[in-house]
Amino acid sequence: MNENNYNYIEIEEKWQKKWYEEKIYESKKQNKKKFFIHFAYPGVSGYLHVGHMRGFTYCDVIARYKKMTQNAVLFPAGFHASGIPSIGFAKKVERNDAITIKQLKEYGLKDTEIIKLKDPEEVVKYFGKVYVDDYWKKFGFLIDYSRTMSTISPGYKKFITWQFLKLKENDLLIQKPHFAPFCPNCGPVAVDKSETDIQKGGSAEIQEFTVIKFKMEDGTILPAATLRPETIFGVTNMWINPLVEYVKIIYQNEKWIISKQAYEKLKFQIPDFEKTAEKINGSNLIGKKCTIPMVNREVPVIAGEFADPNVATGVVMSVPAHAPYDWIALQESNEDIQAITIIDVKGYGENPAKEACEKLDIKNQSQTEQLDQATEEVYKKEFHTGYLNEKCGEYSGVKISDIKDQVKDKLISNNQAIIMREFSEEVICRCQEKVYIKIIPDQWFIKYSDSVLTEKSKNQIQKMNIYPQEYKDSLPSILDWFDDRACIRKGSWLGTQFPFKKDWTIEPISDSTLYPAYYIISKYVNEGKIKIEELTEDFFDFVFLQKGKAKDILWEEIRNDFQYWYPVDINLGGKEHKTVHFPVFIMNHVAIMPEEKRPKGIFVHWWVTQKGKEKISKSKGGAEHINEAASKYGVDAMRLYYSHVGSPFVDIEWDGEAVIKYKNRLANIYRTINQFNKLKDKKDKNLDNWLISITQKTIKKIIQAFEKYDLRIATNEIFFEFQKNIQWYIKRGGSNKEIIDDFKNIWLRLMTPITPHICEEIWEKDQNNGFISNEDYPEYQKDKISEKDEIGEYLIQEVTSDISEILKVTKIKAKNIFIYTSPSWKNEIYKKSIDQMTNNTFNVGNLIKEAIKDPDLKSKAKEISKYVGKLSGEIKKLNDADKQKYLINIDEKNYLENAQKYLEKIYGCKINIFSADDKDIYDPLNKKQYAQPLKPAIFIN
Numbered sequence: 001m002n003e004n005n006y007n008y009i010e011i012e013e014k015w016q017k018k019w020y021e022e023k024i025y026e027s028k029k030q031n032k033k034k035f036f037i038h039f040a041y042p043g044v045s046g047y048l049h050v051g052h053m054r055g056f057t058y059c060d061v062i063a064r065y066k067k068m069t070q071n072a073v074l075f076p077a078g079f080h081a082s083g084i085p086s087i088g089f090a091k092k093v094e095r096n097d098a099i100t101i102k103q104l105k106e107y108g109l110k111d112t113e114i115i116k117l118k119d120p121e122e123v124v125k126y127f128g129k130v131y132v133d134d135y136w137k138k139f140g141f142l143i144d145y146s147r148t149m150s151t152i153s154p155g156y157k158k159f160i161t162w163q164f165l166k167l168k169e170n171d172l173l174i175q176k177p178h179f180a181p182f183c184p185n186c187g188p189v190a191v192d193k194s195e196t197d198i199q200k201g202g203s204a205e206i207q208e209f210t211v212i213k214f215k216m217e218d219g220t221i222l223p224a225a226t227l228r229p230e231t232i233f234g235v236t237n238m239w240i241n242p243l244v245e246y247v248k249i250i251y252q253n254e255k256w257i258i259s260k261q262a263y264e265k266l267k268f269q270i271p272d273f274e275k276t277a278e279k280i281n282g283s284n285l286i287g288k289k290c291t292i293p294m295v296n297r298e299v300p301v302i303a304g305e306f307a308d309p310n311v312a313t314g315v316v317m318s319v320p321a322h323a324p325y326d327w328i329a330l331q332e333s334n335e336d337i338q339a340i341t342i343i344d345v346k347g348y349g350e351n352p353a354k355e356a357c358e359k360l361d362i363k364n365q366s367q368t369e370q371l372d373q374a375t376e377e378v379y380k381k382e383f384h385t386g387y388l389n390e391k392c393g394e395y396s397g398v399k400i401s402d403i404k405d406q407v408k409d410k411l412i413s414n415n416q417a418i419i420m421r422e423f424s425e426e427v428i429c430r431c432q433e434k435v436y437i438k439i440i441p442d443q444w445f446i447k448y449s450d451s452v453l454t455e456k457s458k459n460q461i462q463k464m465n466i467y468p469q470e471y472k473d474s475l476p477s478i479l480d481w482f483d484d485r486a487c488i489r490k491g492s493w494l495g496t497q498f499p500f501k502k503d504w505t506i507e508p509i510s511d512s513t514l515y516p517a518y519y520i521i522s523k524y525v526n527e528g529k530i531k532i533e534e535l536t537e538d539f540f541d542f543v544f545l546q547k548g549k550a551k552d553i554l555w556e557e558i559r560n561d562f563q564y565w566y567p568v569d570i571n572l573g574g575k576e577h578k579t580v581h582f583p584v585f586i587m588n589h590v591a592i593m594p595e596e597k598r599p600k601g602i603f604v605h606w607w608v609t610q611k612g613k614e615k616i617s618k619s620k621g622g623a624e625h626i627n628e629a630a631s632k633y634g635v636d637a638m639r640l641y642y643s644h645v646g647s648p649f650v651d652i653e654w655d656g657e658a659v660i661k662y663k664n665r666l667a668n669i670y671r672t673i674n675q676f677n678k679l680k681d682k683k684d685k686n687l688d689n690w691l692i693s694i695t696q697k698t699i700k701k702i703i704q705a706f707e708k709y710d711l712r713i714a715t716n717e718i719f720f721e722f723q724k725n726i727q728w729y730i731k732r733g734g735s736n737k738e739i740i741d742d743f744k745n746i747w748l749r750l751m752t753p754i755t756p757h758i759c760e761e762i763w764e765k766d767q768n769n770g771f772i773s774n775e776d777y778p779e780y781q782k783d784k785i786s787e788k789d790e791i792g793e794y795l796i797q798e799v800t801s802d803i804s805e806i807l808k809v810t811k812i813k814a815k816n817i818f819i820y821t822s823p824s825w826k827n828e829i830y831k832k833s834i835d836q837m838t839n840n841t842f843n844v845g846n847l848i849k850e851a852i853k854d855p856d857l858k859s860k861a862k863e864i865s866k867y868v869g870k871l872s873g874e875i876k877k878l879n880d881a882d883k884q885k886y887l888i889n890i891d892e893k894n895y896l897e898n899a900q901k902y903l904e905k906i907y908g909c910k911i912n913i914f915s916a917d918d919k920d921i922y923d924p925l926n927k928k929q930y931a932q933p934l935k936p937a938i939f940i941n
């Protein structure tokens with residue numbers, strides 16, 4: 001291998017092989033601090049993509065950093081296989097889904113291997129292996145692979161059973177009716193932002209419509225659904241879509257007419273809903289009359305093609321004075337119907353809906369965007385400032401914001417309405433089927449609404465390290481809002497059987513809350529040291545709760561492990577977990593685990609998005625495969641990309657071009673380091689001290705950033721500032737072998753958590769023993785700081801950049817460059833001023849008086865007072881670091897003279913250096929005399 005050729009594929013394979021053969025990933029109890037970190041384990045739903053690697057990489061970088069800074073680290077991982085994702089995948093294989101089969105073949109699977117994946121358990125096994133071998137190991141993660149587990153393994157199921165026994169024991173399991181998202185193929189599904197079970201609609205909420213029974217002359221009911229039942233007093237007509245075929249339903253001896261789609265939904269919510277064979281064309285209902293319940297006024301049924309059979313019951317009540325849609329539809333219908341105003345509201349006159357439409361120039365129903373806007377405006381104003389008027393009977397005078405459920409409850413108790421639940425947006429299951437809402441009369445819940453549990457959990461949050469801070473701030477209100485969660489489902493599900501109801505399975509959010517504790521056990525299970533039958537309630541009580549007696553010495557050993565490693569120091573996961581997983585992770589620990597075993601930290605990272613700010617999703621295409629990306633860019637380059645490209649707390653857009661830039665930077669660092677060996681050994685005290693000092697300063701910054709998990713800042717210092725510094729040192733002629741060797745040693749160790757492979761390679765080439773991954777992280781050494789040399793070198797950098805700027809602007813081919821350093825009196829006054837300003841004793845008059853006491857400066861009184869006058873403004877602009885610099889006195893002339901050769905070399909001309917103390921300042925080009933400068937003055941001819 002050419003020493004300048006950065007052959008990352010060879011390097012990465014070589015070191016992974018060595019790490020895994022020597023098992024340097026294994027966590028060992030040691031006589032030092034421990035650090036337990038894990039990521040929210042991925043669901044098993046298919047191949048992952050580059051977006052998933054962001055969080056995993058953060059976890060490994062932090063784990064490696066902790067390992068190198070005197071911690072015994074436990075970094076385990078597993079797979080969340082419960083629920084339906086892998087069942088969905090198996091079903092796709094079974095029905096020969098073209099995209100799925102193509103994917104599997106492209107990944108290199110043979111037909112015989114593909115057939116096996118009709119079995120969901122095989123799907124879990126297969127992807128479990130892909131995640132470990134092709135993702136985690138390929139990225140060089142030092143996960144403790146001896147603890148890998150899946151949530152459908154027999155041991156894990158014993159653990160989850162125990163969790164539910166404890167919840168019951170603590171009165172945190174309750175039973176009540178429940179309306180649950182439900183797929184006709186798969187059974188109950190979870191609808192939440194993590195979209196574990198579903199393909200679409202993670203943000204959908206369950207809305208409660210009041211379905212009001214409008215009776216027609218023949219007694220048949222037209223049930224209209226509304227979110228604002230109090231507007232019933234303003235109904236002027238009903239809308240029926242003449243193009244839609246409606247169906248007739250028998251419900252508690254009543255005949256109802258609703259859309260077919262409404263029946264499909266309601267049959268899951270109302271068990272005694274019965275469809276008749278009779279179909280009714282919408283057009284046949286037009287012209288009929290029906291009576292408004294409670295109001296007892298008759299209104300006509302008129303044609304409205306906008307009445308969507310997919311929304312609620314497909315029958316719409318019309319309130320044209322308060323609903324802009326109804327108002328415009330009525331205008332377009334040419335019916336002679338008067339709007340009825342029932343709400344008095346500030347800012348509107350007789351007809352709020354009409355006025356809002358006119359204001360936005362709405363002329364027809366197709367202007368949906370403006371209509372939505374008008375609707376929102378009217379609703380908002382009415383809600384905050386509206387009162388029901390005299391047309392509303394017993395409710396007249398009631399504020400809209402106070403009416404709440406009064407009208408609804410009255411209608412229901414009169415048997416004039418029922419409740420219908422509907423998603424706020426369409427929800428589609430992973431199996432492609434529409435998700436409905438279904439009643440479960442005796443559902444089991446985990447009682448997260450329990451006020452003691454909520455309070456204790458909120459207290460726990462205060463003690464935790466939670467990143468970012470904004471998430472920590474918002475968590476208490478998330479817990480307040482967090483309601484009881486239905487925790488079991490019936491259907492074909494992978495997971496643990498619920499111990500208190502036969503044939504029901506614990507759902508996936510509820511079986512992934514305490515799981516880091518199981519990583520302590522999984523090692524013993526994997527190694528066959530403990531039998532599944534032995535994982536009893538007594539066993540878990542003993543290990544986790546310190547209850548009862550050890551059956552044997554092994555139980556003691558496992559408990560000691562738990563005592564050592566627990567609690568979790570960081571649970572790291574994507575932002576989709578903010579409102580569901582992290583809250584239940586905290587609350588279950590608080591509910592079950594002893595106080596000192598509750599979580600200590602959470603780290604939330606944002607997503608990798610595709611162009612257009614969408615979360616990368618394989619179903620939407622466009623994401624790169626992990627193993628392809630790994631060979632295209634190199635793993636170290638990708639790790640560097642994730643760590644540096646943006647703050648963990650913003651979404652980043654996946655950008656292959658950017659990863660290539662990081663790859664080039666690594667190649668460049670590789671060449672830079674190889675070039676060190678060719679340097680001749682030569683000392684330069686000021687410059688050498690500068691490199692040592694600036695290196696230590698940077699280490700300090702890096703460690704501070706790492707301790708706050710600010711990977712971006714740490715990475716920037718390591719991969720950008722460090723390289724800039726060594727490049728400057730070499731360019732300046734720095735060539736001290738011992739110092740460069742030290743620098744290299746430090747730099748490599750600093751880089752290791754982020755780009756471990758390339759570091760191992762160079763480490764080995766330098767004939768070091770062992771793995772750099774097992775070395776200690778550099779520590780900040782205060783005694784190596786040399787402020788004077790740092791300021792001296794800073795001066796030279798400034799002078800260089802000033803000279804270059806002058807040459808660029810004047811375009812002169814310089815023969816001579818004259819540099820005048822600032823006079824000592826100015827430095828003295830400057831220092832004094834900073835001092836006085838810091839102590840709030842700054843006084844212009846005193847400063848001047850004091851300065852001219854010096855006989856040498858008497859003649860400069862005018863210049864001094866002018867200078868001092870401007871000082872306070874100038875100093876206020878300085879930051880603390882700059883102030884610090886000016887407080888340290890250096891011999892500027894001496895430093896510049898040391899750099900004279902360097903300056904002459906780069907500018908190719910004579911450099912003349914003077915002190916302003918000794919010589920008047922003269923610009924030979926403009927033939928002018930100048931006042932003494934504070935920083936070096938530069939002239940050229």
Ligand SMILES: [Zn+2]
Nearest residue numbers: 183186429431
């Ligand atoms: Zn389904």
